[in-house]
Amino acid sequence: MSRSALALKEEGNRHFQVKDYAGAEALYSKAIVADPKNPKLYTNRAMARLNMSLWENVIADCQECLKLAPETMKAHYYISQAALNLHDFGFALEHAFTAHKLCVSAGDKDKSMAHVTAQVLKCKKEQWDDRERRRKRETTELESEVLSLMERERNEAVGDMMDVNDGSRHEIEADWQHKIDALRDVFEKARSGNEKRRKVPDWAVDDISFGFMVDPVVTKTGKSYERGSLMEHLRRHPTDPLTREPLYMSELRPNINLKDACKEFLDENGWAADW
Amino acid sequence: MTAQFAAKRLGKELQKINNSLPPGIELVSADNFEEWLLDIRVLDNNPLYRGHTYRLKFKFASSYPIEPPEVVFVKLADRLIPIHPHIYSNGIICLDLLSSQGWSPVQNVESVCMSLQSMLTGNTKDERPPGDEEFVRANRLRPKDIDFFYHDNNV
Numbered sequence: 001m002s003r004s005a006l007a008l009k010e011e012g013n014r015h016f017q018v019k020d021y022a023g024a025e026a027l028y029s030k031a032i033v034a035d036p037k038n039p040k041l042y043t044n045r046a047m048a049r050l051n052m053s054l055w056e057n058v059i060a061d062c063q064e065c066l067k068l069a070p071e072t073m074k075a076h077y078y079i080s081q082a083a084l085n086l087h088d089f090g091f092a093l094e095h096a097f098t099a100h101k102l103c104v105s106a107g108d109k110d111k112s113m114a115h116v117t118a119q120v121l122k123c124k125k126e127q128w129d130d131r132e133r134r135r136k137r138e139t140t141e142l143e144s145e146v147l148s149l150m151e152r153e154r155n156e157a158v159g160d161m162m163d164v165n166d167g168s169r170h171e172i173e174a175d176w177q178h179k180i181d182a183l184r185d186v187f188e189k190a191r192s193g194n195e196k197r198r199k200v201p202d203w204a205v206d207d208i209s210f211g212f213m214v215d216p217v218v219t220k221t222g223k224s225y226e227r228g229s230l231m232e233h234l235r236r237h238p239t240d241p242l243t244r245e246p247l248y249m250s251e252l253r254p255n256i257n258l259k260d261a262c263k264e265f266l267d268e269n270g271w272a273a274d275w
Numbered sequence: 276m277t278a279q280f281a282a283k284r285l286g287k288e289l290q291k292i293n294n295s296l297p298p299g300i301e302l303v304s305a306d307n308f309e310e311w312l313l314d315i316r317v318l319d320n321n322p323l324y325r326g327h328t329y330r331l332k333f334k335f336a337s338s339y340p341i342e343p344p345e346v347v348f349v350k351l352a353d354r355l356i357p358i359h360p361h362i363y364s365n366g367i368i369c370l371d372l373l374s375s376q377g378w379s380p381v382q383n384v385e386s387v388c389m390s391l392q393s394m395l396t397g398n399t400k401d402e403r404p405p406g407d408e409e410f411v412r413a414n415r416l417r418p419k420d421i422d423f424f425y426h427d428n429n430v
């Protein structure tokens with residue numbers, strides 16, 4: 001890094017630390033002009049812009065960084081956060097997963113695992129919420145559309161009966177009312193079916209963070225934990241949480257079946273992400 | 276981990292605790308994610324503790340549950356400090372489970388309460404730890420920083 005770019009970056013960092021994000025952003029921009037080939041400068045500016053809610057700019061900076069250094073975990077993590085704010089859920093999730101994968105391969109060197117895991121869950125949750133909102137709106141629209149069609153039919157049928165005696169007209173009217181009520185009932189049942197008892201199965205919950213598992217790893221005892229939580233524990237005490245016997249990160253194995261089961265459950269029960 | 280993870284986990288523990296707690300354990304207050312109060316009593320007829328309820332104070336750091344909570348008995352007009360060879364008369368508890376070394380993040384508020392219940396239930400000695408008076412007078416350390424000698428984990 002050229003000397004002036006380094007000095008500008010460090011000054012930017014100082015502004016960032018006192019939460020002067022606009023000041024930091026301007027300094028990082030100058031640093032980038034001085035040294036446009038340094039990927040770190042782009043993620044620094046992206047971080048400042050994340051705090052300024054400049055989502056599109058965050059993504060542009062991170063993509064610039066990834067061109068120079070494709071394995072930058074932070075760039076994927078920031079893109080995921082910005083994309084989530086732009087409601088681009090699929091994109092946000094994809095980059096959260098990439099960040100997570102990079103965390104895993106960095107092993108103990110990267111301390112962001114817990115945050116990145118939380119980001120994966122957040123993406124899943126917001127994606128689910130969005131789908132639910134849309135589905136509810138569509139159902140409500142469909143319901144009122146079908147109801148008004150039926151009401152129109154009824155009015156026509158009753159209109160045709162104007163000159164017939166009151167008795168059979170009331171019969172036709174009651175008949176239609178019954179159908180309309182039955183239809184409302186069907187929609188109502190569908191709605192409450194979705195709100196039915198929501199329980200997260202214990203097998204999907206990490207005993208350390210109490211969060212829903214995204215990337216379970218199994219220890220010698222056969223018990224699985226969320227990778228990020230267990231790493232956090234092992235960093236301070238290299239012992240098995242259950243037996244307190246020595247346990248090292250290198251001894252952990254991914255629990256692929258459990259991971260798939262968790263994913264499948266979450267795909268169908270997105271609300272569980274934020275249980 | 277940061278305070279955000281501690282809060283999330285404690286929020287979930289609280290949800291569970293509000294649903295149900297084992298017999299002899301009651302939540303007194305949990306207004307924030309820093310300090311909770313719980314009452315415990317023994318379930319058998321141990322004459323040392325029968326008929327008494329004891330107040331526990333849990334303090335959580337932002338590193339919880341990677342690091343243990345600080346747990347002490349609190350003395351009030353109607354809550355005494357239980358007599359036990361591992362409980363000092365100022366409420367400080369000498370229990371391996373609550374030390375940095377003995378703690379495991381799969382433990383939780385409920386399991387700590389249950390361990391303390393069984394620690395009382397299993398005790399027959401009507402005595403304080405050796406050197407109680409001196410310890411209570413001289414100790415200025417936080418419970419987790421005290422280097423207890425866990426000479427007898429069976430008591």
